[in-house]
Amino acid sequence: MDQSFNQKQPASLEELLQQCTVKLTLPELHQHGTGFFVAPNLILTCNHVVSGSAKLKCPEGRRVKVRWQDQENFVEAEVIKSCVDPVDLALLSFKQVSSTQVPYVYFDTKIEHRQNLYSFGYPDKDFPNGFPVTLTYVGLTGDKPPYMIFNREQIRHGMSGAALLNQDTRKVCGIVKFTRDAGSDLGGGGVSAQTILSELPELIQYQNVPCQKDDLWTSFLINGNIDRNTLLERLRSCPAGIFRVVMSFLRPPAGTLSSENSAQATRAAELIEWAEHPDGCGLEEVQKAYLRAIGKSKL
Amino acid sequence: MSFSDENRAERTEMVPIQLPNGAIAKIEIARNGGREDVAFGLKQFEDVGTTIEGIVEVLSMTIQKAAPSKATIKFGLEVEVEQGSLVAAIVRGKGKTHLEITLEWTREMNQKDEENLEEEESSQ
Numbered sequence: 222m223d224q225s226f227n228q229k230q231p232a233s234l235e236e237l238l239q240q241c242t243v244k245l246t247l248p249e250l251h252q253h254g255t256g257f258f259v260a261p262n263l264i265l266t267c268n269h270v271v272s273g274s275a276k277l278k279c280p281e282g283r284r285v286k287v288r289w290q291d292q293e294n295f296v297e298a299e300v301i302k303s304c305v306d307p308v309d310l311a312l313l314s315f316k317q318v319s320s321t322q323v324p325y326v327y328f329d330t331k332i333e334h335r336q337n338l339y340s341f342g343y344p345d346k347d348f349p350n351g352f353p354v355t356l357t358y359v360g361l362t363g364d365k366p367p368y369m370i371f372n373r374e375q376i377r378h379g380m381s382g383a384a385l386l387n388q389d390t391r392k393v394c395g396i397v398k399f400t401r402d403a404g405s406d407l408g409g410g411g412v413s414a415q416t417i418l419s420e421l422p423e424l425i426q427y428q429n430v431p432c433q434k435d436d437l438w439t440s441f442l443i444n445g446n447i448d449r450n451t452l453l454e455r456l457r458s459c460p461a462g463i464f465r466v467v468m469s470f471l472r473p474p475a476g477t478l479s480s481e482n483s484a485q486a487t488r489a490a491e492l493i494e495w496a497e498h499p500d501g502c503g504l505e506e507v508q509k510a511y512l513r514a515i516g517k518s519k520l
Numbered sequence: 521m522s523f524s525d526e527n528r529a530e531r532t533e534m535v536p537i538q539l540p541n542g543a544i545a546k547i548e549i550a551r552n553g554g555r556e557d558v559a560f561g562l563k564q565f566e567d568v569g570t571t572i573e574g575i576v577e578v579l580s581m582t583i584q585k586a587a588p589s590k591a592t593i594k595f596g597l598e599v600e601v602e603q604g605s606l607v608a609a610i611v612r613g614k615g616k617t618h619l620e621i622t623l624e625w626t627r628e629m630n631q632k633d634e635e636n637l638e639e640e641e642s643s644q
Contacts, residue, residue, distance in 0.1 A: 251538065252561035270559040274604060309557075345560040379560035402553035404531050409558065 234441040235339050238386050238393075239351065241326050243295070244288040244343040245270055245313075245382065255342035255382040255397070256287075256313065258325035260427040264313040265417070266382030267398055268303045271311050275398075279303040279311055287315065288343075289323070291350075307364055308420050309398055310412060326384055327428055327438050328414040328499045329392035332358055336390075338371055340397060342383030352377075356385070356408060358394075366416040369395045372408030376400035385411055390503065391442055418499055428499055442497075447504045449493065455511060456489035463514045464489070470510035471502055537606065538562040540569075550600040563606045568599055571608040579621070588623035595619045 231237040238257075245266055246253040254270030264287065272279035279300050289295035298313035338356040343349070354374040361367035369385070376397065385395040394414045401407040418425055442449060456464060464485055468478075471492070478491045495501045531551040536544055544562065575595065583591045596618050597608040610619050 250561060251536075251544070252559060254559040267557070267559065269557045269604070273559075273561060275557050376558055378558045381557055381559040398557060399555050400558045401555055403556060403558065404533065404551045404553065407553070410555070 275306040342380035344377035368410040376409035466514040589626040590624040592622040
């Protein structure tokens, strides 16, 4: 692993997603696809990228060449878990080098019709160093589990395993799996974050924001519409009555927060942590609830 | 947007294939669209060979039942990708792909037939 790599400071969340993305190659099978970091030492991709077929389970321990940014031989990863169709996911592990911290993505299961998705992958031709696409989410298929369908962009071979960033929630909502026509902009389909976290629950522990060193992803959430620290501070210091009203609007599941006898500062931090969890309501909802409680339109 | 194969303009694309001896070649295939997983991998040309073997086997069994003296089979195939594998299809109405079978029977004459033929010739 090249330890001298200097990671460029990303200017946007889309650029950070590119930095979370890797090209996966199996030289002996003359096969490649895309993947992305989901933890400090884990890469997620589709099973068919590493097995050759979505119906064929990838043998555990299979070695896969990983390209990260411009490092063609960044590391060799090992398949540690795979799920065949209809889930079609594979988890790869690699040895970390302490001097090289890779960024990784955060998931959010929320997605709505017509939201824009951004993705970055390694197609089979024309763009060997990666190619971005912007897609529009259409909805879910009737399959079990359902596939996400998106359109308005060409999904070429090699894009399997690319992360789908929901540009509204600013988190990853799925992974590219198939095209509807590799030669046109009919779009394609993917496996949803709901299915990913349900099939690979070990990933949830990495979703407790902020848990990354130099957490760039969270900094982009803060730099978005919602200032996390400001919101947390307001919830900590607001009158107890206001906090109770916020809680009544949001109704977090029982057991999520400490008892009402605990300090409001503790409960506010727990509320924010729950909101940022993939199953939580999101910071935007917390902000809306707080503003509604105090009768204002902005912080 | 259409789910139908009809009205789709015929498109072709050169794709790399791997031959059984490991050599890499390129083949022009028909791209008819449709759902397909999008990892990139070399297609195995053996799949097309298996299809040709199957077609020849079925046709030869049928022809053997008819017992012709001579049989000629001509067929053209269009190769496309389906579920990530190369698939050979006999497609009607495109001119370049077809199935044509010609059977010939030659009557073998025995000694009696030859005598009768000689008699006919001498009487003339």
